[in-house]
Amino acid sequence: MKLAYWMYAGPAHIGTLRIATSFKNVHAIMHAPIGDDYFNVMRSMLSRERDFTPVTTSVVDRNVLARGSQEKVVDNIIRKDAEEHPDLIVLTPTCTSSILQEDLHNFVERSQLEAKGDVMLADVNHYRYNELQAADRTLDQIVQYYIEKARRRGELPEGKTEKPSVNIIGTTTLGFHNNHDCTELKRLMADLGIEINTLIPEGASVNDLKKMPKAWFNLVPYRELGLTTARYLEEQFGTPYVDITPMGVVETARCIRKIQQVINAQGAEVDYENFINEQTLYVSQAAWFSRSIDCQNLTGKKAVVFGDNTHAAAITKILAREMGIHVVWAGTYCKYDADWFREQVSEYCDEVLISEDHGEIGDAIARVEPSAIFGTQMERHVGKRLDIPCGVIAAPIHVQNFPIGYKPFMGYEGTNQITDLIYNSFTLGMEDHLLEIFGGHDTKEVITRGISADSDLNWTKDGQAELNKIPGFVRGKVKRNTEKFARDRGFKEINAEVLYAAKESVGA
Amino acid sequence: MTVAQQPEALNFECETGNYHTFCPISCVAWLYQKIEDSFFLVIGTKTCGYFLQNAMGVMIFAEPRYAMAELEEGDISAQLNDYEELKRLCLQIKRDRNPSVIVWIGTCTTEIIKTDLEGLAPKLESEIGIPIVVARANGLDYAFTQGEDTVLAAMANRCPDKAPVAETEKNERNAIAKLLNFGKKKEDVAQDESEYVNHTPLVLFGSLPDPVVTQLTLELKKQGIKVSGWLPAKRFTELPVLEEGYYVAGVNPFLSRTATTLMRRRKCKLIGAPFPIGPDGTRAWIEKICSVFGITPKGLDEREAQIWAGLEDYVKLIRGKSVFFMGDNLLEVSQARFLIRCGMTVHEIGIPYMDKRYQAAELALLEKTCQEMNSPLPRIVEKPDNYNQLQRIYALKPDLVITGMAHANPLEARGINTKWSVEFTFAQIHGFTNARDMLELVTRPLRRNNNLKDLGWDKLVREEAKI
Numbered sequence: 001m002k003l004a005y006w007m008y009a010g011p012a013h014i015g016t017l018r019i020a021t022s023f024k025n026v027h028a029i030m031h032a033p034i035g036d037d038y039f040n041v042m043r044s045m046l047s048r049e050r051d052f053t054p055v056t057t058s059v060v061d062r063n064v065l066a067r068g069s070q071e072k073v074v075d076n077i078i079r080k081d082a083e084e085h086p087d088l089i090v091l092t093p094t095c096t097s098s099i100l101q102e103d104l105h106n107f108v109e110r111s112q113l114e115a116k117g118d119v120m121l122a123d124v125n126h127y128r129y130n131e132l133q134a135a136d137r138t139l140d141q142i143v144q145y146y147i148e149k150a151r152r153r154g155e156l157p158e159g160k161t162e163k164p165s166v167n168i169i170g171t172t173t174l175g176f177h178n179n180h181d182c183t184e185l186k187r188l189m190a191d192l193g194i195e196i197n198t199l200i201p202e203g204a205s206v207n208d209l210k211k212m213p214k215a216w217f218n219l220v221p222y223r224e225l226g227l228t229t230a231r232y233l234e235e236q237f238g239t240p241y242v243d244i245t246p247m248g249v250v251e252t253a254r255c256i257r258k259i260q261q262v263i264n265a266q267g268a269e270v271d272y273e274n275f276i277n278e279q280t281l282y283v284s285q286a287a288w289f290s291r292s293i294d295c296q297n298l299t300g301k302k303a304v305v306f307g308d309n310t311h312a313a314a315i316t317k318i319l320a321r322e323m324g325i326h327v328v329w330a331g332t333y334c335k336y337d338a339d340w341f342r343e344q345v346s347e348y349c350d351e352v353l354i355s356e357d358h359g360e361i362g363d364a365i366a367r368v369e370p371s372a373i374f375g376t377q378m379e380r381h382v383g384k385r386l387d388i389p390c391g392v393i394a395a396p397i398h399v400q401n402f403p404i405g406y407k408p409f410m411g412y413e414g415t416n417q418i419t420d421l422i423y424n425s426f427t428l429g430m431e432d433h434l435l436e437i438f439g440g441h442d443t444k445e446v447i448t449r450g451i452s453a454d455s456d457l458n459w460t461k462d463g464q465a466e467l468n469k470i471p472g473f474v475r476g477k478v479k480r481n482t483e484k485f486a487r488d489r490g491f492k493e494i495n496a497e498v499l500y501a502a503k504e505s506v507g508a
Numbered sequence: 509m510t511v512a513q514q515p516e517a518l519n520f521e522c523e524t525g526n527y528h529t530f531c532p533i534s535c536v537a538w539l540y541q542k543i544e545d546s547f548f549l550v551i552g553t554k555t556c557g558y559f560l561q562n563a564m565g566v567m568i569f570a571e572p573r574y575a576m577a578e579l580e581e582g583d584i585s586a587q588l589n590d591y592e593e594l595k596r597l598c599l600q601i602k603r604d605r606n607p608s609v610i611v612w613i614g615t616c617t618t619e620i621i622k623t624d625l626e627g628l629a630p631k632l633e634s635e636i637g638i639p640i641v642v643a644r645a646n647g648l649d650y651a652f653t654q655g656e657d658t659v660l661a662a663m664a665n666r667c668p669d670k671a672p673v674a675e676t677e678k679n680e681r682n683a684i685a686k687l688l689n690f691g692k693k694k695e696d697v698a699q700d701e702s703e704y705v706n707h708t709p710l711v712l713f714g715s716l717p718d719p720v721v722t723q724l725t726l727e728l729k730k731q732g733i734k735v736s737g738w739l740p741a742k743r744f745t746e747l748p749v750l751e752e753g754y755y756v757a758g759v760n761p762f763l764s765r766t767a768t769t770l771m772r773r774r775k776c777k778l779i780g781a782p783f784p785i786g787p788d789g790t791r792a793w794i795e796k797i798c799s800v801f802g803i804t805p806k807g808l809d810e811r812e813a814q815i816w817a818g819l820e821d822y823v824k825l826i827r828g829k830s831v832f833f834m835g836d837n838l839l840e841v842s843q844a845r846f847l848i849r850c851g852m853t854v855h856e857i858g859i860p861y862m863d864k865r866y867q868a869a870e871l872a873l874l875e876k877t878c879q880e881m882n883s884p885l886p887r888i889v890e891k892p893d894n895y896n897q898l899q900r901i902y903a904l905k906p907d908l909v910i911t912g913m914a915h916a917n918p919l920e921a922r923g924i925n926t927k928w929s930v931e932f933t934f935a936q937i938h939g940f941t942n943a944r945d946m947l948e949l950v951t952r953p954l955r956r957n958n959n960l961k962d963l964g965w966d967k968l969v970r971e972e973a974k975i
Contacts, residue, residue, distance in 0.1 A: 001577045005574075035652070040914035050917065083895065099621060466719060500722075
């Protein structure tokens with residue numbers, strides 16, 4: 001048992017659901033107790049979805065505990081198949097079904113006999129994998145399933161596309177700025193003259209998956225999601241993959257050069273050097289920012305970085321290599337892939353921190369007192385407590401991290417966005433500091449606290465106590481309204497009863 | 509019952525139970541804030557932790573007095589010893605937080621692997637010297653607010669059964685209070701006692717925000733009824749005395765286990781009343797309590813009328829409109845009854861679980877309200893099926909759907925007004941004073957529509973809804 005207050009990566013089934021609901025017309029059925037379908041709330045709230053989240057539950061209740069699920073799961077699959085005609089139904093195990101050890105495979109096989117769509121069991125064990133690992137595995141599983149299916153039916157396409165083309169693998173629902181990154185990557189590919197063969201899983205149909213072998217190469221922008229799929233495709237079809245995250249000016253250039261190398265090896269004969277030069281010097285503002293006196297003022301300032309592998313590594317490199325900022329430590333919560341992270345950032349920071357314990361991270365921040373933090377929502381709150389500004393760069397995230405405006409982290413527009421995020425975080429902290437030195441903007445109290453001296457009204461102890469329970473930002477108004485109410489009616493004293501009577505009468 | 513009355517009766521149905529609601533462990537979120545010296549330990553998996561972390565939103569960052577005892581593979585396969593593991597964690601909690609009580613929340617996983625929490629707790633309690641209360645608030649058996657019910661039922665067994673002899677101690681405390689108040693308090697106390705009618709002690713149960721506790725207590729005080737205690741109190745160490753023969757009354761519709769425990773285990777007498785939600789409910793609640801104590805209520809007519817008059821601007825927005833409750837928190841019947849009194853028509857009351865005995869008075873008031881308002885009796889659908897409900901919503905086109913967040917945005921995108929049901933569990937909706945707050949929530953989507961009505965942006969999905 002482990003005492004835990006907060007976790008960075010969610011449970012395995014969340015990863016599976018993120019993949020399933022990213023595809024079009026795929027439905028997930030969770031084998032879970034009532035209340036475990038919280039994913040629907042998150043998707044509907046955080047990404048402000050207009051459509052119903054295609055996830056339902058085959059409820060595990062007392063009867064299931066006593067007698068097993070019996071026909072229930074099969075019935076639920078067949079019912080959903082008839083109601084919504086999905087292309088694929090993914091039966092999703094949870095922590096509960098992991099220990100019940102029912103033969104979910106058998107349910108899948110039985111329901112496949114009747115269902116018109118495909119049915120599959122997500123092969124993820126709750127106790128072995130977290131959200132990110134499960135998402136990676138599920139995506140791979142679905143791709144394999146449809147490649148194999150096409151192969152059996154002889155429907156696998158022959159050869160590659162005429163022009164250079166790419167599969168972009170790994171943008172999902174509820175992923176950090178994934179939809180904006182996706183748009184930016186599509187734009188980048190268009191600029192490079194590369195066709196998009198498929199884009200999975202977000203917005204894709206499972207029927208398109210058999211087209212995947214036609215691409216010249218695969219691009220895996222996120223370290224956590226899609227590598228397994230890319231490796232499978234390499235092994236099956238010899239398709240090379242590029243797994244350099246195009247985040248930051250230097251890494252974007254590196255990614256483009258790698259793409260150039262990969263497609264030239266297949267006879268494309270492209271040269272992207274001019275494009276990289278033009279974008280770096282004149283389109284992206286990040287390189288110019290590094291030269292400007294704004295950035296000069298940041299030289300040697302201390303920062304710490306924490307997040308998932310992709311974002312923490314990329315931001316660390318940007319801070320150290322492109323802006324001359326002193327990264328005291330950089331960390332990740334992707335413990336299962338810690339070696340990769342160490343290798344990526346070791347030369348760019350003093351220390352590497354691998355941990356899933358937010359307490360340890362908080363202490364490490366307090367210890368080094370950086371001028372700015374780049375982390376998750378949890379680090380933002382640590383920053384609040386310690387009065388240190390924080391830029392959010394990775395999940396776990398809140399609704400404010402699903403902006404409607406265009407805010408990619410990848411590609412050349414991404415470099416602009418990241419520059420703003422970093423510069424604003426540092427200057428915010430500096431402004432606060434200056435304000436404090438000069439004694440603040442306004443030293444007058446806005447709302448009088450306690451009983452004002454000229455008031456002819458006396459607040460009793462219980463009245464005052466009730467008043468204190470009212471949230472601070474409306475307390476002044478409630479107090480004024482109540483006193484007016486009491487004065488109008490000639491009360492000498494204000495107790496709790498008068499306070500609430502005032503509330504009833506004027507809605508104070 | 510005559511044959512003619514048959515169709516007039518409420519219609520109860522039961523569907524598949526395939527609906528969306530919060531897991532009952534969410535009760536931790538409001539109970540740890542209510543019971544200030546408690547610590548809630550949820551013994552479960554990452555799934556439970558992930559739910560709490562996301563459902564509690566910003567509260568999670570405020571060093572909450574709750575934590576997960578996250579079960580690992582070794583716990584499931586019994587390679588680790590439950591008792592030793594729990595002892596290690598509870599000692600750590602004692603050292604870091606020093607609470608007056610640790611509440612263990614049993615989850616689906618502890619049910620399935622049959623961890624004997626009730627057996628382990630007394631042993632560990634005597635070893636570490638902190639009371640341990642066990643509540644099995646899991647998704648296998650319960651929905652959302654029923655979590656509070658399991659916790660309060662367990663707490664009911666911890667209430668002292670005799671008032672502490674400390675009459676002298678009490679005086680002493682008063683002495684200090686007197687000193688602090690320069691004797692002013694003394695008059696209050698003497699005056700206080702004479703304001704009350706002599707009646708058998710009354711204890712109320714249900715967790716409410718402190719301001720609402722004060723309001724309801726004062727409301728009863730106006731009738732000369734003294735509230736001897738409240739389950740739960742602000743602190744675990746202040747749990748009310750429950751002697752055999754005391755009267756108890758519930759303030760929320762989801763507290764049936766607590767009510768049962770108070771009656772059977774503590775030998776208290778339950779006052780079965782409608783719940784004090786809406787001015788009509790509050791009035792009926794007070795009247796019922798008065799009638800049990802043989803008191804003729806004073807001034808309730810004027811008070812109710814006055815509250816209704818103050819609500820008129822909101823009521824006129826919803827009068828004649830229809831509402832559909834998808835059902836997820838068990839407050840539905842009381843809310844529907846209040847809204848019918850406001851002049852709304854209710855198509856359907858979805859509800860996770862319906863205790864017809866505990867809610868008897870509320871159901872009777874619902875029927876009576878429908879008759880008086882000349883409104884058709886709604887169907888009450890227990891364990892609803894959300895998919896079927898959506899089909900009915902498309903067919904009925906209600907003016908307002910009260911539903912969970914999973915359905916709210918998709919329904920709005922299809923031009924159907926929604927109110928997120930969870931807000932009702934966290935907002936203050938009890939008593940005369942807060943009737944306005946409840947209507948503020950109910951009318952919000954309609955007021956929003958008045959602001960946006962000329963824009964022609966009702967339906968914002970391309971093809972007709974698939975689900």
